[in-house]
Amino acid sequence: MTVTDNGPETLSARALWYDGRGGVELREELLARPDPREPLVRTLFSGVSRGTERLVCGGRVPESEWRRMRAPRQEGEFPGPVKYGYAAVGRVEAGPPDLTGRMVFCLNPHQDAFSAPASTLHPLPAGLPPRRAVLAANMETALNAVWDSGAGPCDRAVVVGGGPVGLLTAALLSRLPGVEVTVVDVDERRRALAESLGAGFAEPGDAPRDADVVFHASATAAGLATALAAAGEEATVVEMSWHGVDDVAVPLGRAFHARRLKLVSSQVGQVAPSRRPRWSTRRRLGAALALLAADNRYDLLLDTEILFDDAPSALPDALAPGAQGLAVVLRYP
CATH class of the missing domain: 3.90.180.10 (Medium-chain alcohol dehydrogenases, catalytic domain)
Known part of the structure; x- marks a missing residue:
């Protein structure tokens, strides 16, 4: 001891x-x-x-x-x-x-x-x-981002960045009825893991287009550009990465305005506005733990x-x- x-x-x-x-x-x-x-x-x-x-x-x-x-x-x-x-x-x-x-x-x-x-x-x-329970804070972040996105049944979703938070986000999205979710990452070795969690996989050059909702979790400028390019008309792009002291170039030219994209920040410090009147951070963490208990595939992370x-x-x-x-x-x- x-x-x-x-x-x-x-x-x-x-x-x-x-x-x-x-x-x-x-x-x-x-x-x-x-x-x-x-x-x-x-x-x-x-x-x-x-x-x-x-x-x-x-x-x-x-x-x-x-x-x-x-x-x-x-x-x-x-x-x-x-x-x-x-x-x-x-x-x-x-x-x-x-x-x-x-x-x-x-x-x-x-x-x-x-x-x-x-x-x-x-x-x-x-x-x-x-x-496995050490992933609770990551799962909370993923759950909050899904709430922030407004994703619903049968949406086409893209998650750029196949790290733990991105993969947990994809796993939650894959549980929504009819949702088609693709993880985009530069590392081909993430393919098997994404597929095991119920998501498709693509490298950036083959990322889907015309998505209903996109999540960016790669913490890179290139990843954010890929996320914006994957968004369909009037779609929502949820920025989950935190860049610290670094400034990140955001490609707001070309068709960003014409397609009327929404770029939304998501941060776990507060419960998503859509749930805040009813959910405390304690209730949200309890939900994250319950989600982790329900699926032993999360051990792979x-x-x-x-x-x-x-x-x-x-x-x-x-x-x-x-x-x-x-x-x-x-x-x-």
Whole structure:
């Protein structure tokens, strides 16, 4: 056990910190012994958000977004060093009897043990393996984007960018009756995975045209251009990528105005306007967990696993531009 008892008032744990210059370190810290009513969680897995945490690791969060990009229970300040992360899954080792022993998801930085208010913990639904549950934040993002798009039965949908969020979005769209969805990506190796999740696949040069709704999740200017080109007359293009400090060229010439396209941003920080009067973020996260429990094909997205002890040496390579693989999961001792 990495949490050690240091006396009657404190426990020690290890947390992952990004230095803001591309480096990663593990720091030992003291935890105040939680109130008996506050759960103590032993982390089993945590998910790394490759796009966001690549920017955090390199100190590339724009100053204008420092407040909005703070993760729950983050320590330190941007550009770094910061203790970051928001997809932890673990077992409650102490606290309220109704939670003790249960597997839970929590928006918490990468840390091998932590205490958190019971209201921030989400018990895993029956049948959801703890490792798969680290995709909950990604699934929330995908669900919110589908709501933002207004996609409906029998639509023709295109998802540009076959990373974890793009593939989860395609998987949700494929469940809508009659929807034809195509994932567009430069990596032919994503074809089998897209098809296994119920979507078609195309490389950018062969991307469909005249789509009813398009989702852009590649975080590249070329991908956004492909997304706009795939949209049909008066279609909606949902921009899901976050580019950090980078400015991205948007091709608004040619037929963009003549086709009356709609370019809509989607961001998971708030529930989509169409659901906001009735849905809380807690209800949305519960729905994301339930969706993950319903389909074991989502395990295929977790193709890069790093031991927590090895994170300082292995995680920077996994976050480097052009690194192979999809979703990164940290496994704790």
